[in-house]
Amino acid sequence: MTSDPKSPSLSLDDLDRLRNEAESEFSSIKNDADAETFRIKYLGKKGILRELVKAVRDIPAESRPAFGSKANELRVHFETRFEEAPWKAGAIEAESASFDPGLPGFPILQGSLHPLTQIRNQIRDIFLSMGFTVSYGPEIETDYYNFEALNTPKHHPARDMQDTFYITENHLLRTHTSPVQIRVMESMKPPIRSIMPGRVYRNEEISSRSYCLFHQIEGLYVDENVSFADLKGTLLAFSRRFFDEKTKIKIRPSFFPFTEPSVEIDVECFLCKGSGCSLCKHSGWLEVLGAGMVHPNVLRNCGVDPEIYSGFAFGIGIERIALLKYGIEDIRLFYENDVRFLKQF
Amino acid sequence: MKIVYSWLKDFVDINVPVEELADALTAAGLEVASFDSYKIPAGVIVGKVLETEKHPNADKLTLCKVDSGSEVLNIVCGAPNVRADIKVALATIGTAITPDFVIKKSKIRGTESFGMLCSERELGLSDDHDGIIELPESFRTGDALSVYYPDDAVIEIEITPDRGDCLSMIGVAREVTARYGLPLKNTVPPVIESETEQVESFINVENEAPQQCPRYCGKFIKGVKIQPSPYWMQRRLKLAGVRPINNVVDVTNYILLHFGQPMHSFDYSRIEGKKIVIRHAENNQIFKTLDDSERKLLSSDLLICDSAKPVALAGIMGGADSQILDTTTDVFLECAFFDPVTVRKTSKRLGLSTDSSYRFERGVDPDSGLISAVEYAAELIRQTAGGTVAKGRIDRYPSPLEPRMITIRPGRASKILGMHFKGEQVRSFLVSLGIKCSDNLEAIECTIPLFRHDLAIEEDLIEEVGRLYGYDNIIPAEMASISLNTPLPQVENMTDTIRKALAFSGLREIITNSMISQKMQQLLTPEKKPVAILNPLNPDMALMQTTLSGNMLGVLSYNLNHKNSNNRYFEIGKAFEYSSSGEYRERTVLGILVQGDYYEKTWNVVSVQSEFYVLKGIIEAFCVHIGAGSLTFTKQDTMSVMFNCEQARIMGENISGFMGRVSDKVSEAFDLKTTVFYAELDITDLINAPSQLKHYHSLPKFPAAERDFSFVLPDQLSVSLISDEIFSISPLIESVYPFDVYRGEKIGSGQKSVTFSVKIRSAEKTLTDKETETICSSIIKRLQEKYNITLRT
Numbered sequence A: 001m002t003s004d005p006k007s008p009s010l011s012l013d014d015l016d017r018l019r020n021e022a023e024s025e026f027s028s029i030k031n032d033a034d035a036e037t038f039r040i041k042y043l044g045k046k047g048i049l050r051e052l053v054k055a056v057r058d059i060p061a062e063s064r065p066a067f068g069s070k071a072n073e074l075r076v077h078f079e080t081r082f083e084e085a086p087w088k089a090g091a092i093e094a095e096s097a098s099f100d101p102g103l104p105g106f107p108i109l110q111g112s113l114h115p116l117t118q119i120r121n122q123i124r125d126i127f128l129s130m131g132f133t134v135s136y137g138p139e140i141e142t143d144y145y146n147f148e149a150l151n152t153p154k155h156h157p158a159r160d161m162q163d164t165f166y167i168t169e170n171h172l173l174r175t176h177t178s179p180v181q182i183r184v185m186e187s188m189k190p191p192i193r194s195i196m197p198g199r200v201y202r203n204e205e206i207s208s209r210s211y212c213l214f215h216q217i218e219g220l221y222v223d224e225n226v227s228f229a230d231l232k233g234t235l236l237a238f239s240r241r242f243f244d245e246k247t248k249i250k251i252r253p254s255f256f257p258f259t260e261p262s263v264e265i266d267v268e269c270f271l272c273k274g275s276g277c278s279l280c281k282h283s284g285w286l287e288v289l290g291a292g293m294v295h296p297n298v299l300r301n302c303g304v305d306p307e308i309y310s311g312f313a314f315g316i317g318i319e320r321i322a323l324l325k326y327g328i329e330d331i332r333l334f335y336e337n338d339v340r341f342l343k344q345f
Numbered sequence B: 001m002k003i004v005y006s007w008l009k010d011f012v013d014i015n016v017p018v019e020e021l022a023d024a025l026t027a028a029g030l031e032v033a034s035f036d037s038y039k040i041p042a043g044v045i046v047g048k049v050l051e052t053e054k055h056p057n058a059d060k061l062t063l064c065k066v067d068s069g070s071e072v073l074n075i076v077c078g079a080p081n082v083r084a085d086i087k088v089a090l091a092t093i094g095t096a097i098t099p100d101f102v103i104k105k106s107k108i109r110g111t112e113s114f115g116m117l118c119s120e121r122e123l124g125l126s127d128d129h130d131g132i133i134e135l136p137e138s139f140r141t142g143d144a145l146s147v148y149y150p151d152d153a154v155i156e157i158e159i160t161p162d163r164g165d166c167l168s169m170i171g172v173a174r175e176v177t178a179r180y181g182l183p184l185k186n187t188v189p190p191v192i193e194s195e196t197e198q199v200e201s202f203i204n205v206e207n208e209a210p211q212q213c214p215r216y217c218g219k220f221i222k223g224v225k226i227q228p229s230p231y232w233m234q235r236r237l238k239l240a241g242v243r244p245i246n247n248v249v250d251v252t253n254y255i256l257l258h259f260g261q262p263m264h265s266f267d268y269s270r271i272e273g274k275k276i277v278i279r280h281a282e283n284n285q286i287f288k289t290l291d292d293s294e295r296k297l298l299s300s301d302l303l304i305c306d307s308a309k310p311v312a313l314a315g316i317m318g319g320a321d322s323q324i325l326d327t328t329t330d331v332f333l334e335c336a337f338f339d340p341v342t343v344r345k346t347s348k349r350l351g352l353s354t355d356s357s358y359r360f361e362r363g364v365d366p367d368s369g370l371i372s373a374v375e376y377a378a379e380l381i382r383q384t385a386g387g388t389v390a391k392g393r394i395d396r397y398p399s400p401l402e403p404r405m406i407t408i409r410p411g412r413a414s415k416i417l418g419m420h421f422k423g424e425q426v427r428s429f430l431v432s433l434g435i436k437c438s439d440n441l442e443a444i445e446c447t448i449p450l451f452r453h454d455l456a457i458e459e460d461l462i463e464e465v466g467r468l469y470g471y472d473n474i475i476p477a478e479m480a481s482i483s484l485n486t487p488l489p490q491v492e493n494m495t496d497t498i499r500k501a502l503a504f505s506g507l508r509e510i511i512t513n514s515m516i517s518q519k520m521q522q523l524l525t526p527e528k529k530p531v532a533i534l535n536p537l538n539p540d541m542a543l544m545q546t547t548l549s550g551n552m553l554g555v556l557s558y559n560l561n562h563k564n565s566n567n568r569y570f571e572i573g574k575a576f577e578y579s580s581s582g583e584y585r586e587r588t589v590l591g592i593l594v595q596g597d598y599y600e601k602t603w604n605v606v607s608v609q610s611e612f613y614v615l616k617g618i619i620e621a622f623c624v625h626i627g628a629g630s631l632t633f634t635k636q637d638t639m640s641v642m643f644n645c646e647q648a649r650i651m652g653e654n655i656s657g658f659m660g661r662v663s664d665k666v667s668e669a670f671d672l673k674t675t676v677f678y679a680e681l682d683i684t685d686l687i688n689a690p691s692q693l694k695h696y697h698s699l700p701k702f703p704a705a706e707r708d709f710s711f712v713l714p715d716q717l718s719v720s721l722i723s724d725e726i727f728s729i730s731p732l733i734e735s736v737y738p739f740d741v742y743r744g745e746k747i748g749s750g751q752k753s754v755t756f757s758v759k760i761r762s763a764e765k766t767l768t769d770k771e772t773e774t775i776c777s778s779i780i781k782r783l784q785e786k787y788n789i790t791l792r793t
């Protein structure tokens, strides 16, 4: 299309088109030379906008006043804008030369949450969305809550599973978050759905694979008719939301004194999707959860009738999950808190 | 527990690849940690060394002539034990010991060698690499060695504490039979005994502690010859990780692995008075166990004694004075059932855990398993060490243990497992485990074999059903009904907000140990009574921390040593102490630590040091975020060890704490050569308080008047006190902010000039100049009257 104003077929639409063209050229002015080119083309004596006025003659009489006033408006609009334009000779070039968006931005301070907190909260939020609440218990526990009430009598070999720090003969640093199960069941009646995050202690030599303390999230669901199928459904849903929506799980029989049946739940390796890699030691599976149906003795110890109620409990090691998820090779990195490590999360 | 595949086959005809067997065991709850295959490489044969001479060019090498059955080969060997007339494992030319190590004809120090004589380690028989294998004379020269040592596999299983019955080949075999629906082969060859000599004529057993030793059996073998046990037994023991000692001791170890029944063999000649007495020790009695350690005993410990002295610590370890020697000719074999708790208490206290105590603690089979064990052991000793087994056996079993009866309701099993099981199905699973079941399919009455100490209640049987059915076959639930009244996790919301506010202030969250050394605790909080750990891992972790500062300063020290400068951290953790009434006090505290630059200098920013008021600002900011109300910061007159003079006590509605500049003494203790500011706040009440509703005030409709006042204050007068005073003068005063502080010659020492910006506003109208001036005058008058301070002139 041409915007030659001498063309006999000029209309109001042509004026709109002309305006758009002029706007676009105006906005791409970068320096004095560009400005001069624009001025000559549109606003000069022989400029397009001046010539428009002459073109009014060729317009049919009935549309002549509307065309005339719009053409004039257009000319005034660009003359004003040209006059008000912020550039003066050389100013744009100078400013543009000194401006460098590649320089660093203002150093807004950046903090971070510890990776263990982040993993803990991700796990917590999944269970919150499933209707679980959160409960807590002390880290200095009694032998009763940590062992006896959990169906682990004093001279049972199951005590060997957890090397314990003692404060006195009857007080100790809790070796798991399971005692909170007892405290929760003592303080409320079923239905109970709660997770219990917290720090636990083990008297084990410190190495790349174990530290003298770590963090767990315990879970408990007690109600009428809670079954192993519920346990499996809940933990499958958790695994899929935490790892991958297609994650598979595998369940192995195991032993914990306070659950019967007791199981270990392996989750399909999220890195290799089960085909085997170094993370999963080429098994395709990762050990992440211990779980089971709450032992009737534990229910009874809390005044809950096992003939009416049943429940499941599970425990997740937060460090274990974080090690796996981020591919961290040494558990001590979590407690060393090297800033170069923390910055990565 | 190491399971030898060929040994397992003594009990069950299983013939699947080891990988498959390992998976099946794991699926049954016997978690396989690892497995290995053992295979003698083709080409390794039985050779006989005919003659040897020293290598002419090397001291440690021997030139051997070895009969391979078809020819005599010259072989150079470096083993110290090589000599004429022994039978050896000969790797012939072409044998691949490993894929990368193939035997070739070679020249060693100028002498040609046509093969290699192997050590046990080279053939994967054991870790022994001290010399070459010396094979039994009965092996035929020229035979492939694999004829005598067939291919085998070892599976290492981690047995959970409840499954003591699986600490043996027969126990694992039982699981295999249940899994594969195969019969258990459990036949013990009859023991050949003397026709005339009765066991009771050699030994008399008195049991003074039938509670702690419900059953005590024994056999007597006369005229044995102590020597190495047969190669097949040694091979099995080695594969199972047990070092062979001699034929009698090896038999007891063999039986322990075979049946899971610990046994002990005594040198009969050293049992005084032909008598065994089972009784409790005396307090502080000393007993020397066969590892030559003197053990101090308590009256709760159980001893096996002869007529004069103790000869064994029951179920744990024998005594040094009665063990089998090379000269032993007559053997008394003990096979008993000791009370698990008694054994465990003694073993734990003495820190003495043995294969025997490990099994007794978990419970052995007091019934037919025990009898099979003692009878088979006697027969094996007779076969391997010769001698005559006396007729009959000692058996002291005053009150035989009754098998447990448990009723399982298939309906209940279905309810717990969330999957319908038919009565017949439940019954057949249990029968496959050797449990006798009644025919009532609504409530199946089960007779539990005495070796299954883990089966005590109905749920235990339900687990067996679930385990054998396979948990992977249970269909997961897809729906759950949840309570609509689940309480909100208030503490979580509060701590999330605090963490995020602090992270947005540029702080990094750290997580540190809760334990600390006594030295650090004393340095940092000498006023507190710490909680000590009875059995700390090391002295650096002797106490529970009374403050987070110790471990946080440790992290700072670590980071500075790793050239990470300008550190800003926070941690939410627990501080522990004894309350005045002696209770454990466990509080949730927030520690904040800043060091170096808060803002580092960049191309367009001047640096801002992390100092007292930066830390104060961080604290005020997060308190605003969580709606904690305002805080007061009071100067502390009494100096603490932790801080120097710049320190303050912090008080708020549900929060309290302290902050300040860390003292030189503390900095030195952590080897810090930099200025550090630290704050610690007890946030226990804050995070547990119900969340505060934020109050809305309608926006002002009339303009405010702003006036600045510069007052000269003595240094000891706190600016916040004067601000509060001004604020209280009129309800029309909207805000007071001390925006400038000046000290200098013009003011005079001990004084400061503070400029307060005061905003005055009415909610009803625009104030006239006169009304504003009245308020201004009363501010000046009040401060003059109350504090004797005046405007700066």
Ligand SMILES: [Zn+2]
Residues within 6 Å of the ligand: A269, A270, A271, A272, A273, A274, A275, A276, A277, A278, A279, A280, A281, A282, A284, A285
């Ligand atoms: Zn993988």
